[in-house]
Amino acid sequence: MRKRIVDAIAIVVVTVIAIAVSLWLTPMQSVQAVGQTVRVGAAPPSTSWSGPGQVELFGRQLDTTIDFPGPIRPRLELTNLELSGELADLVGPAGDDAARKQAQDELQNALVDGWKRYLIIQVLIVAAVSLLLMGAVVGWQRRSAASSIIVVVIGVVVAAAANVGAVVVTASNAAEQLRAISSIESLVGAATVPGALPANPPPAAAGHVVVIGDSTAAGIGNPPLRDPTSQDTACERTSGAFAVALGRASNWKVTNMACSSATIRAGLLGEQERGGQTLPPQLPAALDAGPAAIIISIGANDVGWSHMIGLCAALPDCGGKASDAYFNQQLETFARDYLVLLTRLRALPNPPTVIINTYYDPLPGGSDCVADLGITDDKIAILHGWLDAMNKVLEQGADAASFPTAKPSFDGHGLCSPDPFVQSIKGNAPLHPTTAGGLAIALADQAALIKAGVK
Template identity: 65%
Template sequence: MGKRLIDVLLIVVATAIAIAVALWLTPMQTVEAVGQTIRVGATAPSWSWSGPGQVDLFGQELPTTVEFSGPVRPRLELTDLQLTEQLTGLAGPDSDESTRSAAQSELTDALVTGWRNYLILQVLIVAAVTVLLLGAVAGWQRRSMRPSITFVVVGALIAVTVNVGAFVATAFSTADQLREIDSLASLVGAAPAATPAPRAAPAGEAGKVVVIGDSTAAGIGNSALADPTPEDTACERTSGSFAAALDRSTGWGVTNLACSSATIRQGLLGDQERGGGQVPPQLARALAAAPGALIISVGANDVRWSQMIGLCATLPDCGGAASDAYFRQQLSAFTRDYLVLLTQLRSLPNPPTVIINQYYDPLSGDTDCVRDLGITPEKEEILRGWLQSMNTVLAEGARASSFQTAQPSFAGHGVCASDPFVQSIDGAAPLHPTTAGGLAIALADQAALLESGFR
C-alpha cells in the first residue's frame, strides 16, 4: 500500500509539472481571419472555473469581454493589424447581413481552429514531459522493465486525462462564446466611435499636412497666434506649436486642428466641449480637408499623464500597487480607444500618410529643480516607466497598422536645463513644450514624413 501511495504522489507531482511545462513550452498557433493575423494560445491557469480570456494588444494584456469556462482560457495576440473591408463590415451599418455573418463566421472558425490546434499540441507535450519525468523516476528507483513501462504509461494516461479535463470545457464551449463577438474591437471592449470616419474621404493633396491631437500639439503656454479664430483661442493653439514650426520650416501647408485637453474619444473621434462651446471631431474634419499627411499627438490626456505626475510628486508610495494599478487601468482604456482610432484610419480606401508622435521625456538631464516638489530619483524612474509604457502602446499600434512614428529627443533639455525644451513647473503650461521644444518635435515629424516618402 505504501509503494502505491508513493507512486500516486509521484504521478500527481509529475502531472502538475508536465502541465505547467507544457503551458510554458507550447507555441501559440497562428491563424488568419478577415485579413488579420492572430496568434492563439492559453492564459495561465486560474483557480476560478470561469472568467475572461486575454488579448495581447499593442504591448498590453487586456481581458476579453467574453467569459470562458474552465481554469485555462484562450489568449489571443493581434500580431498584425491589417484592416480589410470584411473586418470593417463586421459591425458596420453599411454592410449587409450576409457580409457581416460571413466575416463573423470566418473570425470565429479561425479562433476555434487555433485554440484546438494549440490544445492538441499542448496535450502531446504534456504526455512527452510526463513520460520523461516518470521514466527518470523509474530509472532512479531501478525498477525492472515491465513495472517501469506500466508506471510510465499509467502516469502519462492520467496526466493527459487531467490536462484534457482542465481544457475540455473551454475547448468545446469556445465556439458558442466567441459567437458573441462582432468585431475585434468588441473582443476587448472597445466602444465604437461616436462619429465614424467618412466612408469615402477625398484623395489627399501633395504637400498638405494636418495635425490633430492634444495640448502638446496645440502648443499651449507659448505666444499667441497672430490672428486667432475663436476656436484657436478656445483650444489654446499658439505660434509655438510644432505644427506652426513645421509650417515655417518647410514648404508644406500645415493646418493645426489640435485642441487642449483632447482625448481620442472626446476630441479626435467625438465632439469636445471647450471654451463654452463644442469643437467638432478632429479626425473627420482633418480627413475632409484632404491632407496628404496626418500627424497625430494623443495619449497623455487619455492616461491622465499630468495627474499621474502630480500624484507621484505628492504620494510617498508613488509606484505602489494602488497608483500603478490606476495608471494601468487608464492605459488599458487608452489602448482600446487607440484600436478604434487605428481601425478608422486603416478602413479608409485612400488613407493619408500617418505619423504617430511619441512623447518626450520632460525630466531629461539634470532634475535638481524638481526635488523640492517631491520628485525623487526613484520617482523619476517610475514616471519614465509609465511614459515608456504609453509610448510602447503608441509605437506598437503604429507598427501593427503600418504607420510611421516620430520620437522627438529632448535629451539634455529637460525642465531643469539652462535651455529647456519644456516649460517650467510654475509656468503657464507646466512641462509642455516651449517654442524650442515645438521645433524639436517638428524636426522629428519632418524626418518621419520624408522617410515615409511624403513630399
C-alpha cells in the first residue's frame, strides 16, 4: 500500500513537471500569411479560466483584446512584421470585398494551423519528458523490469491524459477565437481610427516635402511666422520649426502641416480641435498635396511625454510602479495606433517616401540647472529609459514598414548646456526645440531624405 501511494505521488509530480517543461520547451511555430511571418506559441499559464492572449509588437508585449478560453492561451510574435503592400487586401481599397475576404481567410487559417501544430508538438514533448522522468523514478527505486514497465506506462498515460484535459482541450477552443482575427490590426487589438486616406492620391510632385506631426514639428514657442494663416495660428506653427529650416537649407519646397497637441488619432488620421477650429486630418491633407516625401514627427502626445516629465519632477518616486505602469499603458496604446498609421501608409498605391523622426534627448549631460525643480540625475536616467522605449517603438515600426528614420541629436546642447537647443523651463514652450534645435532636426531630416533618394 505504501509503495502505491509513493507511485501515485511520483506520477502526479512527474505529470506537473512534464506539462510545465513542455510549455517552456515547445518552440513557437512560424506561419506565413498576407506577406507576413507570425510566430505562434503559448503565453505563460494563467490562474483564470479565460482571458487575453499575448502579442509582441514593436518590442512591446501587449494583451490581445480577444479573450481566449482556458488557462493556456496563444502568444503571437510580430517582431519581424513586414508591413508590405500585400496588406492592401486587408485594409483597402474599399469595395474589393473578394480580395479582402481571401486575405482574411489566409491570415485566419495560418494562425489556426500554427496553433494546432504548437499543441501537437507540446503533447509529444509531454510524453517524452514524462517517459524520461518515470524511467528515472523506477530506476532509482530498483524495481523489476516488469514492474518498471507497468509504472512507466501508467505514468506516461496519466501525464498525457492530464495534459489533454488541462491543456489541449481548453487550448484547442482558442482556434475559434483566432478565426475572429480579420487583420493584422485586429490581431493586436488596434482600435479603429477615424478617417480614411485618399484611394488614389495625386502623383508625387518632385521637390515637394510635407511635414506632419505634433508641437515639435510645429516649432511652438519660437518667433511667429510672417503672415500666418488661421490654421498656422491655431496650430502654433512658427518660423523656428524644422520645416522652415529644411526649406531654407535645401531646394525642396517644404510645407508644414504639423499641429501642437496632435496625436495619431486626433491630428494625423482624425480631426483635431485646436484654437477654436476643427482641423482636418493631417495625413490625408498631406497626401492630397502630392508630395515626393512626408516627414512624420509623432508619439510624444500619444504617450503623454510632457506629462511624464512634469510627473517625474513632482513625485519623489518617479519611476515607481504607478508611474511606470501608466507610461507603459500609454506606450502600448501608441504602438497599436502606430501600427494603424503604418499599415494605412503601406497600403497606398505608389506612396511617397516616408521619413519617421525619432525624438531628441532634451536633457543630455546632467541635471545641474534643474536640480532645484526636483529633477535629479536618477530621475533623468528614468526619463531616458522612457524616451528610449518610445523611440524603440518608432524605430521598429519604421523598420517593419521599410521607412527610413531621422535621429536628431542634441548632445552637447541639452537644457543645462551653455548653448541649449531646447527652450528653458521658463520659456514659451519648455524643452521644445529652439530655432537652433529646429535646424539640427532639419539637418537630420535632410540627410535621411538625400539617402532615400528624394529629388
